[in-house]
Amino acid sequence: MNRNSIIIIAIIAIIAIALGMFAFMQPHTSNGKIHTEIDFLSESTLKNGEAVEFVLRDEQNHILANQSINIIFNENGENQTYSIFTDVDGKGSLVLNNEAPGDYDVYVTYNGTNRYDPCSAKVTVTVEEGTAEASTNVVYNETTPGNSSAGTALYNGNSSSGSPLHYDAEYNFYYDDNGIIRGGQNDGYSAEYIRDIYSSGDMIDEDGNLQ
Numbered sequence: 001m002n003r004n005s006i007i008i009i010a011i012i013a014i015i016a017i018a019l020g021m022f023a024f025m026q027p028h029t030s031n032g033k034i035h036t037e038i039d040f041l042s043e044s045t046l047k048n049g050e051a052v053e054f055v056l057r058d059e060q061n062h063i064l065a066n067q068s069i070n071i072i073f074n075e076n077g078e079n080q081t082y083s084i085f086t087d088v089d090g091k092g093s094l095v096l097n098n099e100a101p102g103d104y105d106v107y108v109t110y111n112g113t114n115r116y117d118p119c120s121a122k123v124t125v126t127v128e129e130g131t132a133e134a135s136t137n138v139v140y141n142e143t144t145p146g147n148s149s150a151g152t153a154l155y156n157g158n159s160s161s162g163s164p165l166h167y168d169a170e171y172n173f174y175y176d177d178n179g180i181i182r183g184g185q186n187d188g189y190s191a192e193y194i195r196d197i198y199s200s201g202d203m204i205d206e207d208g209n210l211q
Contacts (some may be wrong), residue, residue, distance in 0.1 A: 034117065035117050044126060047129075047130050047131055048098060067116075069084050071084065071109075101128060101129050103124055104124070104126075107121075175191040
């Protein structure tokens with residue numbers, strides 16, 4: 001065996017060892033998927049108008065954007081369920097609306113994908129008397145089929161102005177008596193305007209996703 005052949009074999013061996021070590025160091029579970037975790041960012045004591053905020057990451061602290069998340073808000077033993085998508089920073093939130101003072105359990109669940117393991121987290125939130133002056137911590141994600149925030153007003157049946165909310169099952173949004181959408185990525189728009197856009201196809205890209 002000549003010297004060049006030995007060098008080539010040595011290089012191949014080094015590459016194989018390096019690849020093996022890289023694969024070993026990845027945070028995979030026994031099923032080959034990557035671990036994930038949900039961390040809460042908001043305070044444990046909040047007022048109506050503020051949000052329970054969280055972020056989804058993998059074990060290497062990489063944020064996971066555009067991932068489907070389920071939120072359960074437990075009020076007096078009754079579960080209210082919401083589905084959202086994490087935003088570009090891996091964050092999501094649940095805005096508190098018209099909740100009585102007291103303690104509430106919030107469960108956040110990620111079902112995982114072919115690449116990522118599922119995970120869940122729970123926090124107990126204490127709602128104080130009063131309403132926040134402005135909710136600045138809610139970011140709607142317009143790049144996903146859903147949005148990165150939901151609000152408990154959808155279950156309480158009231159918007160922040162006290163007007164009853166109505167549900168449009170065809171286009172999946174809530175609107176008040178004035179025909180204004182409350183919550184979601186189209187918050188504040190006229191319901192008729194959004195219906196017209198959806199029906200015309202202007203909000204659907206060539207892959208069939210919302211723009």
